[in-house]
Amino acid sequence: MVEIRDGKKVLITPVSAEDLEDINIGDIIYLDGDLMTCRDVAHRRLVEGGRELPYDIRDKAIFHAGPIVRPIEGQEDAYEMVSVGPTTSMRMEKFEYEFTKLTGVRVIVGKGGMKENTERACREFGAIHCVFPAGCAVVAATEVERIAEHHWDELGMPETLWCCKVKEFGPLIVSIDAKGRNMFEENKVRFNERKDAAVEEICKHVSFIK
Amino acid sequence: MYQQEMVTKMTDIMASFVGHIGKKLPDDVIAKLDELAKKETSPLAKTLYETMTRNQNLAVALDRPSCQDTGVLQFWVKCGTGFPLIDEVEALLKEAVVKATFETPLRHNSVETFDEVNTKRNVGKGTPTVFWDIVPHSDQCEIYAYMAGGGCTLPGKAMVLMPGAGYEGVTQFVLDQMTSYGLNACPPLLVGVGVATSVETAALLSKKALMRPLGSHNPNARAAEMERLLEDGINAIGLGPQGMGGSASVMGVHIENTARHPSAIGVAVNVGCWSHRRGHIVFDRDLNVTCDTHSTFRR
Numbered sequence: 444m445v446e447i448r449d450g451k452k453v454l455i456t457p458v459s460a461e462d463l464e465d466i467n468i469g470d471i472i473y474l475d476g477d478l479m480t481c482r483d484v485a486h487r488r489l490v491e492g493g494r495e496l497p498y499d500i501r502d503k504a505i506f507h508a509g510p511i512v513r514p515i516e517g518q519e520d521a522y523e524m525v526s527v528g529p530t531t532s533m534r535m536e537k538f539e540y541e542f543t544k545l546t547g548v549r550v551i552v553g554k555g556g557m558k559e560n561t562e563r564a565c566r567e568f569g570a571i572h573c574v575f576p577a578g579c580a581v582v583a584a585t586e587v588e589r590i591a592e593h594h595w596d597e598l599g600m601p602e603t604l605w606c607c608k609v610k611e612f613g614p615l616i617v618s619i620d621a622k623g624r625n626m627f628e629e630n631k632v633r634f635n636e637r638k639d640a641a642v643e644e645i646c647k648h649v650s651f652i653k
Numbered sequence: 654m655y656q657q658e659m660v661t662k663m664t665d666i667m668a669s670f671v672g673h674i675g676k677k678l679p680d681d682v683i684a685k686l687d688e689l690a691k692k693e694t695s696p697l698a699k700t701l702y703e704t705m706t707r708n709q710n711l712a713v714a715l716d717r718p719s720c721q722d723t724g725v726l727q728f729w730v731k732c733g734t735g736f737p738l739i740d741e742v743e744a745l746l747k748e749a750v751v752k753a754t755f756e757t758p759l760r761h762n763s764v765e766t767f768d769e770v771n772t773k774r775n776v777g778k779g780t781p782t783v784f785w786d787i788v789p790h791s792d793q794c795e796i797y798a799y800m801a802g803g804g805c806t807l808p809g810k811a812m813v814l815m816p817g818a819g820y821e822g823v824t825q826f827v828l829d830q831m832t833s834y835g836l837n838a839c840p841p842l843l844v845g846v847g848v849a850t851s852v853e854t855a856a857l858l859s860k861k862a863l864m865r866p867l868g869s870h871n872p873n874a875r876a877a878e879m880e881r882l883l884e885d886g887i888n889a890i891g892l893g894p895q896g897m898g899g900s901a902s903v904m905g906v907h908i909e910n911t912a913r914h915p916s917a918i919g920v921a922v923n924v925g926c927w928s929h930r931r932g933h934i935v936f937d938r939d940l941n942v943t944c945d946t947h948s949t950f951r952r
């Protein structure tokens with residue numbers, strides 16, 4: 444579902460392919476509902492190891508992140524999110540096409556750009572990749588209402604699948620939309636042109652070896 | 654004070670200092686981020702800076718590390734030969750990191766290589782990193798503490814250029830790193846450049862360059878000029894906050910240099926991310942403390 448709340452575009456899980464149709468790269472959106480942390484080893488287990496994820500993420504969201512959590516005192520098996528920020532999404536690029544195909548995930552949140560595999564997954568299966576501002580782990584943690592479940596704890600704190608309930612989680616900047624457009628790749632072309640111009644300019648002034 | 658008491662005291666101070674730098678950015682970084690934020694006009698860049706500021710305020714209010722990646726701890730120690738705890742410094746820094754890991758809390762970021770196991774205490778073989786400078790005829794100990802996050806460590810690169818490549822080659826080397834890796838290292842960046850002979854001398858300088866206060870310049874006029882040229886050039890690329898486009902890219906460019914072999918130019922680049930968590934603390938022989946990076950640090 445999509446809702447406009449105080450001028451903010453909020454996606455609410457379950458998210459359908461139609462919900463993503465009007466969302467474009469560079470848009471700022473927010474998320475309500477189910478968001479599971481999921482990174483390197485979990486991707487590998489599913490895609491290479493053929494192990495099913497212990498939590499259903501169809502039409503929901505994942506977060507490439509390794510959080511700091513702590514047990515809530517006086518409660519059994521309850522955890523609180525202290526700090527959770529995105530980790531480099533590119534590490535999951537190799538797995539993301541298969542991952543999206545197998546899980547039906549709709550919203551992938553991480554840091555930095557991803558490439559062809561993810562673009563293709565977003566286009567074919569109706570999904571988006573978004574960036575949560577990196578280094579803003581406390582903002583993200585306070586937008587997690589609670590940790591509902593956790594799985595694969597044996598992987599250690601950063602790699603555990605922390606299944607969160609989130610409220611207006613964001614700002615999320617859409618970096619790959621469901622049409623497969625990729626903001627980082629488009630920016631990169633521009634950045635490289637400007638870089639070449641900058642190198643040329645600087646080199647006019649640094650001929651110190653004569 | 655007995656030796657043991659002094660060790661405990663310095664350990665406690667360093668543990669709380671490490672915790673503090675994980676929660677609160679240095680004064681100069683905060684000021685620079687504010688300055689850069691004001692220059693942005695696009696709604697996207699503005700929203701990003703606003704979120705970054707909100708995050709830093711929340712970190713203090715809730716007493717939590719501001720970024721989840723609290724890094725590998727690195728210390729650059731400039732220790733006087735007459736400092737009474739000189740023999741204990743390295744061991745007590747390790748102890749302070751363990752203490753801070755549980756008290757702050759810090760993320761578990763120390764993985765033993767080859768065994769590939771996380772020590773879950775943030776210390777391991779050779780971690781925290783301790784770089785030593787021994788200062789003769791001094792009885793104080795100056796420590797730069799730095800949290801080397803994964804994202805901002807990734808763009809690091811060193812190589813040896815042939816002299817024919819010249820400072821033009823240095824320029825190309827630095828700028829190439831900005832658009833390939835720098836944009837994913839959470840800009841606006843602080844860029845440290847080392848110019849020396851070999852890879853390790855250049856690399857060490859490029860890290861030390863990140864400890865310098867923002868706005869400072871290399872004492873050599875040409876090196877300072879090159880800092881300005883690189884800063885303007887990288888800013889013109891317009892990486893913006895988080896590498897998503899904006900009016901600037903960097904908080905600064907710092908060059909550190911030594912003499913070189915006539916046949917080689919060693920060059921290295923190291924970057925600090927917007928969440929540049931470095932602190933500078935000085936102990937006198939009685940363990941009185943001064944800190945010029947964080948007006949917020951109280952012990």
Ligand code: SF4
Nearest residue numbers: 578720802804839926
């Ligand atoms: S690069 Fe810096 S701000 Fe970004 S996630 Fe890493 S430590 Fe945090």
